[in-house]
Amino acid sequence: MTVRHTRRAFLSAATMMAAALAATACGSPQDTATGGGDSAAPVKVGLVYSQSGALASYGKQYIEGFKAGLDYATKGTGKVGDRKIELTEVDDAGDPAKAVSAAKDLVGKGTKIIAGSTASGVALQVAPIAAQNKVLFISGPAATDAVTGANKYTFRSGRQSYQDVVTAKSFIGDPSGRKVVVFAQDGAFGDANEAAVKNVIGGAGATVSSVRAPASATEFTPFASQIKAAKPDLLFVAWAGTTAPAMWQSLDQQGVLSSTTVVTGLDIRASWPTFGAAGAKISFLSHYFDGASDTEASKALKAKVNTIDLFHPDGFAAAQMVVRAVQEGGDDVDKMVTALEGWSFDGVKGKMTIRAADHALLQPMFQAKLTGSGTAFTATAQKSLTGDETAPPAVAMKG
Numbered sequence: 520m521t522v523r524h525t526r527r528a529f530l531s532a533a534t535m536m537a538a539a540l541a542a543t544a545c546g547s548p549q550d551t552a553t554g555g556g557d558s559a560a561p562v563k564v565g566l567v568y569s570q571s572g573a574l575a576s577y578g579k580q581y582i583e584g585f586k587a588g589l590d591y592a593t594k595g596t597g598k599v600g601d602r603k604i605e606l607t608e609v610d611d612a613g614d615p616a617k618a619v620s621a622a623k624d625l626v627g628k629g630t631k632i633i634a635g636s637t638a639s640g641v642a643l644q645v646a647p648i649a650a651q652n653k654v655l656f657i658s659g660p661a662a663t664d665a666v667t668g669a670n671k672y673t674f675r676s677g678r679q680s681y682q683d684v685v686t687a688k689s690f691i692g693d694p695s696g697r698k699v700v701v702f703a704q705d706g707a708f709g710d711a712n713e714a715a716v717k718n719v720i721g722g723a724g725a726t727v728s729s730v731r732a733p734a735s736a737t738e739f740t741p742f743a744s745q746i747k748a749a750k751p752d753l754l755f756v757a758w759a760g761t762t763a764p765a766m767w768q769s770l771d772q773q774g775v776l777s778s779t780t781v782v783t784g785l786d787i788r789a790s791w792p793t794f795g796a797a798g799a800k801i802s803f804l805s806h807y808f809d810g811a812s813d814t815e816a817s818k819a820l821k822a823k824v825n826t827i828d829l830f831h832p833d834g835f836a837a838a839q840m841v842v843r844a845v846q847e848g849g850d851d852v853d854k855m856v857t858a859l860e861g862w863s864f865d866g867v868k869g870k871m872t873i874r875a876a877d878h879a880l881l882q883p884m885f886q887a888k889l890t891g892s893g894t895a896f897t898a899t900a901q902k903s904l905t906g907d908e909t910a911p912p913a914v915a916m917k918g
Contacts, residue, residue: 537708561605562845565625567618567645568635568659570610571725576787577830578637581659582608584834584867585634587823591816591873593836594840599845613637615644622648631852632844634676634837637830639663646673650918655844657837660830668877668912670918671856676837676881677830678806680711681911684719686804686884687782689904695724700749702742703757704734712757719754737762739769747775754781763793771797784889785794787829791896798889805885807832807868808898812883816867832867836880839864840873872906877914881906 566585569578578674589597589604597604607625611618618641626648633649634657636642642661649656650670650709658666658675662683666675701707713729721727727916732742739762746754752879754775758766770776776797785791785803794801805811809827820835821827840859847858858877872881886902 523783552889558850559601561603562599562632562850563605563607563625563630564841565607565609565622565630566635567609567611567621567625567633567641569613569637569641569720570608572613574613574637574660576789580787580828580830581635581637581834581837583824583865584820585838586830586834587820587831588816588835588838589842591819592821592839596642599842602845604841604845609651611635611641613636613641615640619644619648626652626654631850632657632841632855634841635659635662636666639666642666642675643669646670647918649673654854655852657840659837660833664911666741666914667879668914671878671916672852674840674859674873674878676840677880678882679834679879679911680715680883681719682772682882682884682909683804683806684715685785686886686904686912687753687755688720688723689902689908690780690782690802690804690886691725693718693724693880697725697752698750699727699753699755700746700751701727701729701730701757702746703731704729704733704736704759708759709757716755725753732766734760737765739766740773743769743775746770747773747778748856751779755777756781756783760788763790764795767794767797771795771800775801776870785829785889785898789825791889791898792893794889794896796892801889802901803887803898805887805898805900807871807885808887810886810898811887811900811903812867812869814865814867814869816865820867827867836866836871839866869903870906874910874913877916879911879913881910884909915917 554592568581569575609621622645632655636645636658638661639661642658643665646669649672656673660677662680664679664681667679699720701713703712717727730745733832759903784804785805844855844858848855859873863872869883885900887898889896889898891897
């Protein structure tokens with residue numbers, strides 16, 4: 520089923536086609552839990568992520584997903600061959616300086632695999648540490664496009680911002696000649712979203728303009744009226760903070776939600792009540808929500824966490840990648856890198872492929888709809904886009 524009308528875009532935690540894939544190796548991640556080098560010594564894996572701070576809820580989902588994924592990929596043993604996967608968890612609180620310090624400390628203790636990075640700013644600071652010390656780094660929920668192609672030792676287990684925005688584009692089909700308006704708050708968050716829409720949707724032929732509101736605004740009727748008067752074919756709303764309910768109410772009351780296609784990114788489940796009465800009238804672009812897929816990995820994850828949320832799959836995929844790297848590379852990080860490049864595996868979301876050229880993680884994305892209201896909202900998938908359909912442009916490896 521194709522969604523024709525959507526409303527809102529809230530790209531979370533640091534938001535934003537395809538070259539031919541080099542010789543991809545396919546297989547179940549569970550097939551990888553049989554080797555891992557000549558030694559029986561534990562494999563040290565450092566997980567540096569947000570246990571506290573603004574993104575602590577994202578970090579909690581990530582670590583729950585990682586542990587479920589490790590159990591799945593090792594068939595419940597926590598081992599690759601005879602080698603135990605030994606986890607060290609460190610809280611970076613979303614602070615790049617703390618993350619860098621933690622990464623350096625882990626490297627000094629002989630850790631050759633580091634994963635995590637809930638925040639984009641953290642990932643961009645840890646990636647150079649991986650290259651300098653020749654350790655494997657698998658970034659997590661951090662969505663910045665800049666992680667892709669950062670260096671040969673850096674990978675990602677989550678989606679990137681481009682995949683969000685190209686999913687938004689899918690709601691209007693061919694953007695050529697279409698009018699798109701970005702509604703966002705003033706500031707870096709709004710700037711990044713406006714730039715992404717101009718790059719991805721504007722670059723495909725749409726005319727993109729924006730309506731910006733001060734971050735301190737509490738009255739949104741004038742902005743809603745301005746948007747309605749512009750008569751866009753698509754409204755892309757990038758919003759964060761406690762004023763979201765009032766903003767959505769104004770858009771609904773002024774008839775914006777019923778007069779144009781409005782695109783949003785579906786954030787974590789706890790945020791869904793902020794849509795209020797407008798929620799059931801909206802369609803969403805989505806990285807993931809409970810029930811978006813019906814894979815063996817999603818069933819295994821659900822058995823562990825009961826309700827799958829936005830960033831559980833990122834942790835799960837990271838664990839699958841760690842097991843693959845150790846099984847194929849042992850203690851040789853360069854062999855780990857080679858093992859991951861071009862690898863296709865069955866993840867929570869479906870088929871995942873690590874593009875060899877720049878380490879982009881090609882993956883399904885989803886169009887979704889909410890039904891019900893408030894805390895009783897339920898999400899259902901309207902359409903799935905394949906990893907090829909949402910693939911970001913290939914970039915040159917920087918290091």
